[in-house]
Amino acid sequence: MNTMVSTAGTARRSLGDVWIALGLSTGAAVSLGFSRFAYALLLPPMRASLHWSYVQAGGMNTANALGYVLGSVVAAWVSERLGIKRAFLATLALSGVVLLLTGFTADYGALMALRFTGGFATAITFIVGASLAAGVNASGAPQRAAIPLAIYITGVGSGVALSGIVVPPLLAHLGAGGWPAGWVALGAISIAALWPAVAATRAVPAQAARDERLLPWKEIAFLWPTFANYLLFAAGYVSYMTFIIVLIRNGGGGAGYVAAFWIVLGLSSVIGTLAWGRALAKLGIRWSSPVVAIVVLLGTLPVLLRPTVPAAFLSAIVFGTSFMAGPTAVTVIVRKLLRPPMWTAALAELTVAFAIGQAIGPLMSGVVSDATGSVSAGLWLSPVLLIAAAVAALFQRNREAA
Structure with missing residues (x-):
């Protein structure tokens, strides 16, 4: 009888953890699914309507990534000053407001400033949200404790899929000049997402110890392969995510094709x-990040080698199933190798490297695309950078082997 009661209690707690993680995942949906990745859907009409070069188009994502760098640097400080829960909700609200405002200007400088501000806010949202999710069942068995974190990360794919449902039909109806409506729609959904986020945040258990503001230097030195991997991985995968829709549209893909591709990528x-x-649990510390980088690399190849509809959807499935495994692998590494009070600081500092990669990748890709007159040429940087990411990750040691 006692066993049955205990089992029922465990099941209720597990279900509660799932609901909390789902609520928190709205932060991942807004911070990356909308603010970062939905720009790829809006880039072709913005570029056509505003007469941008590929460098200018990539510069928008670079501005967003630079804001992400600054947000990553101060995330642990903001978390310590405001409290991790208030930091999560405040920056999530700011992210929604920035998305709304992006639909009300066509000025390049103003758009750059909004993309920078959005990057700053969403970096804090994503980092502290991951820390909250990692702490939902911090005292449980490792595999069970990792479930809320995995659910939190799925918010990115959910945001990608939802943007694919919302944005392309708007653009199909309004034309290239209707891109502001896309940003307004994403902003409105983000504001609405505050309701489940507030409920989930209230239910997250209080941390047993205060977050540390900075990661000790010896820990940074120990994690250098993970830092290098994360920077190169970000540069490689975000170049693909920024310009893949441009490649599809340049190949004659219409709104329905784009929407279907983006939804498949998000659901995958x-x-x-x-x-x-x-x-990732089976691969362990050393092999998880390299394997993820190689699978993401394989996902970029079909549409680059043969830009047909079947190849594009194969690319969407392979790339989609694996690209967010990179942040998941790194978060798992942090959780396994560091003490809980170090998690937010470690994720923040690793995200600085990640954001630097995200800033460099689209700009490099844009430069190559402008120089060659081919967006496909710029996208070939992705597999090169992902190979380098895999090699760097191989040098990460486990704590027992240090």
């Missing part, structure tokens, strides 16, 4: 992120 990310959790 949701499914893949959940599936990767168990695989």
Whole structure:
């Protein structure tokens, strides 16, 4: 009888953890699914309507990534000053407001400033949200404790899929000049997402110890391969995410094709992120990040080698199932190698490297695309950078082997 009661109690707690993680995942949906990745859907009409070069187009994502760098630098400080829960909700609200405002200007400088501000806010949202999710069941068994984190990361894919449902039909109806409506729609959804986020944040258990503001230097030195991997991985995957829709549209893909591609990519990310959790546990500290980088690399190749509809959807599935496994793998590494009070600081400082990679990648890709007159040429940087990321990650040692 006692066993049955205990089992029922465990099941209720597990279900509660799932609901909390789902609520927190709205932060991941807004911070990356909308603010970062939905720009790829809005880039072709913005570029056509505002007469941008590829460098200018990539510069928008670079501004967003530079804001992400600054947000990453101060995330642990903001978390310590405001409290981790208030930091999460305040920056999530700011992210929604920035998305709304992006639809009300066509000035390049103003758009750059908004993309920078959005990057700053969403960096804090994503980092402290991951720390909150990692602490939902911090005292449980490692595999069970990793479930809320995996669910939190699936918010990115959910945001990608939802933006694919919302934005392309708007653009199909309004034309290239209707891109502001896309930003306004994403902003409105982000503001609405505050309701489940507030409920989930209230339910997250209080941390047993205060977050440390900075990661000790010896820990940074120990994690250098993970830092290098994360920077190169970000540069490689975000170049693909920034310009893949431009490649599809340049190849004659219409709104329906673009929407279907983006939705498949997003849903694949949701499914893949959940599936990767168990695989990463089996691969261990040394092999998880290299394997993820190689699979993401394989996902970029079909549409680059043969830009056909079947190749594009194969690319969407393979790339989609694996690209958010990179942050998942790094978060798992942090959780396994560091004490809980170090998690937010470690994730923040690793995200600085990640954001630097995200700033460099689109700009490099844009430069190559402008120089060659081919967006495909710029996208070939992605597999090169992902190979380098895989090699760097191989040098990460486990704590027992240090």
